[in-house]
Amino acid sequence: MDPDRVRQALEPVLGYPDSYSPGHDANYPCPFCVKEGRGKISHLHVNYTKGKAICHGCGWKTSNLRNLLLAVLGRVPRSLVVDDGGDGDFVEHIEAVLYGKAEERETVVQEPELPAGFVPLVGRPSDKVGKAVHRYLIDERAVPFDRLVEVGAGYCTEGALSGYAVFPVHVGGQLVTYTSRRVPTVRLNGPKVRHGAFGKSASTALFNYDNCVGCRRLIIGEGPFDAFALHRRLNPNHGGLASLGTILHKRHVRLIEALEPEEVVVCYDADAPDKAFKAAAQLASVGLKASVMTVEKDPDELSDEELCACYRARTLVDPELGAVESWGTEPRR
Ligand SMILES: [Zn+2]
Known part of the structure; x- marks a missing residue:
């Protein structure tokens, strides 16, 4: 298994850690503690390089990340299980478990869309969130305003991505997905990055194409x-x-x-x-x-x-x- 692919498949379900360095543990709120309804949710420590995971709270552990994938599989979006020709057996296997055998499977085409509450960024936003996002991107991160306009950048004032700067990804004039960054001055908690639900063309997403x-x-x-x-x-x-x-x-x-x-x-x-x-x-x-x-x-x-x-x-x-x-x-x- 390619550690990056496993991570790519798991993180939409487990969330995105604030920091991760290859070889070290990535820590997520433990989904098994959540399932058990435990009062205190511990970290599930996942080591992609070693292929191991453990939660010291509920005791769930595995020395094969395939088991973790299977355990949370029901919640892995199909669009993220992209067959790019590598490690084909594994893809076949989890797709078959999830959706039945290939011939029985319906082709689901999910239309990509921008997140709820999306507002395009303008030169002089009048709302509080817009002002803070503008300040963060332009003053703090030094992104030229022209670049932001070119990609159709914006932000969310409500919904799951409230307080995130949102960057749509277009390929050939079509919205393919979006990526985002949490704006720390607006939203204190949450993963640093959240991607949109990828459509069928997940693996064609090239930002700024x-x-x-x-x-x-x-x-x-x-x-x-x-x-x-x-x-x-x-x-x-x-x-x-x-x-x-x-x-x-x-x-x-x-x-x-x-x-x-x-x-x-x-x-x-x-x-x-x-x-x-x-x-x-x-x-x-x-x-x-x-x-x-x-x-x-x-x-x-x-x-x-x-x-x-x-x-x-x-x-x-x-x-x-x-x-x-x-x-x-x-x-x-
Ligand atoms: Zn746990």
Whole structure:
């Protein structure tokens, strides 16, 4: 089992931890304590690398995360169980348990929509939440207002995402899903990130895709703030994308190919270098020129000069040989 895939399948059910570093435990409110109606809900500690989970409150534990998936399976949205060709038996297995055998299954097409209470962000919001979200995104996170307008960013004043900044994800003019960030000055509690219910095209979600049409180079980060910080920043021909995670699905790759970029640069967080090289190798395997750019901080925390230095030091990836060439002296362009 791919630890990232297991995590991707579980987190819509278990919630998103405020912090997670690969190899360490991720902590969630224990769903088994909840089921038992215990007065105090303990943490379910899940270690994706070791494939183990334990709750010290109710005592639920497993040394095979498949059991955890099966235990909470009834609540895993089908759209998140995407068959991308890898680990096929596992996908077949959980889909069969959930929905019956393939031939008996109906095709459910869920129309993606924005969350309840969504309000588009404007230049001078008049409401309290809008003002706070505006301040957070523009003053604190330094996102240019134009970038927010381009993606149709907004916020929620009510509903489950009340107090979240919401970033719709459009591909080919169609809303595919949305991602969001909790605005700490408006909402004190809740997961940092919440994604929309993915439609059928879950694995085609590339944030800021439509705004990258015509860009000669694409730089792919993990989340929306990466895409904002990379888009047209060093060069008007640089398109900033976010893969909303560190996995590139085949359909992502096809979408990227369709933009006919001269080069695709993968710029994932410093703690995911293997993922970045894997993603770049996937892109290179279909004939795209792909490279990896290493950053020590999030791109939005780097100055233009620092970002430029990282960009110039990027490493070209060969589909078979891995990293083969390092720039470093290439003139800025
Ligand atoms: Zn428990």
